[in-house]
Amino acid sequence: MRHTDLTGKIVLITGASSGIGYATALEFAKVGARLLLCARREARLLELAKTLKETYQIDVLTLSLDVSSAEQVSTKLNAIPNDWSDIDILVNNAGMARGRDKLHEGNILDWEEMINTNIKGVLYISRQIVPRMVLRGVGHIINIGSISSHEVYPGGGVYCATKHAVRAISKTLRMELLGTNIRVSSIDPGSVETEFSLVRFRGDTEKASAVYKGMRPLSPEDVADSVLYCATCPPHVNICELRIMPTDQASVGMTHRRKEPEKTPE
Numbered sequence: 450m451r452h453t454d455l456t457g458k459i460v461l462i463t464g465a466s467s468g469i470g471y472a473t474a475l476e477f478a479k480v481g482a483r484l485l486l487c488a489r490r491e492a493r494l495l496e497l498a499k500t501l502k503e504t505y506q507i508d509v510l511t512l513s514l515d516v517s518s519a520e521q522v523s524t525k526l527n528a529i530p531n532d533w534s535d536i537d538i539l540v541n542n543a544g545m546a547r548g549r550d551k552l553h554e555g556n557i558l559d560w561e562e563m564i565n566t567n568i569k570g571v572l573y574i575s576r577q578i579v580p581r582m583v584l585r586g587v588g589h590i591i592n593i594g595s596i597s598s599h600e601v602y603p604g605g606g607v608y609c610a611t612k613h614a615v616r617a618i619s620k621t622l623r624m625e626l627l628g629t630n631i632r633v634s635s636i637d638p639g640s641v642e643t644e645f646s647l648v649r650f651r652g653d654t655e656k657a658s659a660v661y662k663g664m665r666p667l668s669p670e671d672v673a674d675s676v677l678y679c680a681t682c683p684p685h686v687n688i689c690e691l692r693i694m695p696t697d698q699a700s701v702g703m704t705h706r707r708k709e710p711e712k713t714p715e
């Protein structure tokens with residue numbers, strides 16, 4: 450049962466062009482929210498917006514922006530129409546990983562991209578949106594962390610560091626916003642089958658599909674369902690951290706994989 454009516458509430462979702470962000474947009478559309486969808490790939494956002502408007506008769510605004518650019522974030526968010534400026538729910542979802550190098554062999558450009566997107570992106574967007582939430586005394590910030598916000602694995606040092614940073618940001622915001630009525634939640638998933646691994650391995654489909662081989666990962670919809678759950682709890686209830694893993698996973702480095710049935714010779 451949903452406790453809070455989100456009809457007409459304004460929800461800003463970063464990284465809405467794919468995966469968890471895309472599925473989250475669909476979930477909020479189903480409950481009648483007004484959606485402000487952000488990502489760099491504008492064509493995808495426009496396509497999604499068209500589908501959501503037609504299917505659910507809701508208002509959707511798209512904003513093509515790179516969350517890692519402080520200038521773009523401030524210019525584009527300052528230019529949104531007045532009737533979109535009272536953001537009720539901010540879903541900081543845009544994020545990515547690059548490579549599986551050990552730290553002492555790492556590619557510095559990969560590090561910069563992860564740090565700029567995953568940490569600075571969350572900071573720039575939040576810096577822009579949260580002040581108005583504080584002024585209005587309403588709001589909910591939902592950050593998409595990861596089980597990598599809690600654990601580390603070899604080859605994931607910088608990605609895990611960025612997600613640990615997101616957790617630190619969520620925890621700090623929760624303290625600093627105490628008394629403002631603003632909720633701060635962190636959704637921390639394990640393996641989710643999205644474009645995440647394709648991006649990580651720069652389009653290498655073999656490496657990307659090996660990540661999910663023999664196991665059943667979470668779907669983006671599974672995670673979106675948790676986001677909606679947090680957003681629809683009664684206003685006095687704040688889900689602080691929600692760790693969600695596939696049943697086939699026990700920790701970031703421990704996955705149960707079934708053997709593929711052996712092919713019979715032709």
Ligand SMILES: NC(=O)c1ccc[n+]([C@@H]2O[C@H](COP(=O)([O-])OP(=O)(O)OC[C@H]3O[C@@H](n4cnc5c(N)ncnc54)[C@H](OP(=O)(O)O)[C@@H]3O)[C@@H](O)[C@H]2O)c1
Binds near residue numbers: 545640
């Ligand atoms: N998949 C997993 O196993 C998993 C597990 C735990 C946590 N997560 C987290 O979940 C979040 C969503 O990832 P996903 O799995 O849904 O991956 P995905 O399918 O690759 O989606 C990532 C989204 O982030 C956007 N994005 C990336 N860099 C951006 C930038 N600089 N500016 C604006 N948007 C940007 C992408 O849009 P554009 O490319 O169009 O800009 C895309 O919409 C990430 O924070 C990720 O760390 C994923």
